[in-house]
Amino acid sequence: MKYEFTIIVPVYNEEDNLDRVEKELSDYIKIASKKTKILFVNDGSTDKSQQIIEEICKRNEHFNFIQFVKNKGLSAAIKAGFDYADTELVGYIDSDLQTSPQDFNLLLQNIGKYDLVTGVRANRKDSFVKNMSSKIANSIRRAFTHDGMDDTGCPLKVIKTDYAKRIPMFKGLHRFLPAMILLQNGKIIQVPVQHFPRIAGNAKFGLWNRLLGPLADCFAYLWMKKKYINYEVINKS
Template identity: 75%
Template sequence: MKYEFTIVVPLFNEQENLLRVEKELSNYLKIATKETCILFVDDGSQDNSLNIIKDICDRQPHFHYISFVENQGLSAAIKAGFDYAATEYIGYIDADLQTDPEDFNLLLAKIKDYDLVTGVRSNRKDSFTKNMSSKIANGIRRSFTHDQMDDTGCPLKVIRADYAKRIPMFKGLHRFLPAMILLQHGKIIQVPVRHYPRIAGKAKFHLLNRLVGPFLDCFAYLWMKKKYINYKVNENA
């Protein structure tokens, strides 16, 4: 089968969620608007996650995986998904399933006219502390990037693969994906998507790394913006 769309699922110690991920993504494949495959990226899990995704991939023909030798962080896992995907479009969803795979169809409906379509979580089902820290972090980041995105941390995105593969990723840059598409003179848009509470597993981010990390990463982004190489070929032979 010639796939058009790869859904990257980065994960670290998500054994409690993975069978539900299999069920929900299998159901999505039945209604997907493009021929779709799933790519798990195991970020050096220390629980039974890797064995579970191997079993899933054995019984699900459209599911595949790669695994890291050791934990490298979310940005590295997303970059690996971009590197290994072989389709025109690449999506991304967290293994905690706080967003709905069915909403990929909402994003795919817009991708023809854009280079990145990102979800913005409606009526978020997180704690007050998490919601407020996320709002503050988004405000700080937006003041640096001017990307006009309200929820860059939303774990539901669709990107044109040629743009995704040109992003020079570093740790923390997953928060700046829309801004990095703008650096390539790409077009971005946000679309409201559903949001659910986490029902299994543990969140990997807390107040400190949701505020301090993104603030420091803004300076890395400014350096990247100043040094970014962007060219267009006129002719070649």
């Protein structure tokens, strides 16, 4: 079967969400505009997530997984997904399902002439503190990166895989994916997507992760931008 699109699903202690993840992604596969498969990346979960993931993959031919030895963080999980993807397009969605897999079709409509399409969460259903800290963090990142993106933390993205594989990931870089595509002279766009409240499980990011941590990451990004190697091949034999 020739797949065109891989959806990466990072998982860290999400046992209460995984049955719903299976249903919603299975439903999406039936209506996907590209032939789609799912790749769970178990980021060292200590609950029953791995057991549930293996059961899901056994009963669904379009689902696969990789499992980390121990927790390495969201950026590492996304990088692993990029590394293992073998389709022309790759995307990811959080296992808390605060965004809808069905909105991948909105992003895929634009990927033809763009190299990354990211969602921007409309009418966010998060707490006031979380919304405000995210807005502040995004404004700081825009000042550093000039990527023009309003919501780089939105966990719904589609990227051309050859661009994704060239991203030199480090911890925290998942917030800078649009900027890293721009460093490759790629084209990016944002598209409004739905947003829902978290139904089960616990958020993995607090105030430090959303605000103070990303500020430090901005300086790491500036260093990388200065040192980044980009080239184009005009001919080969």
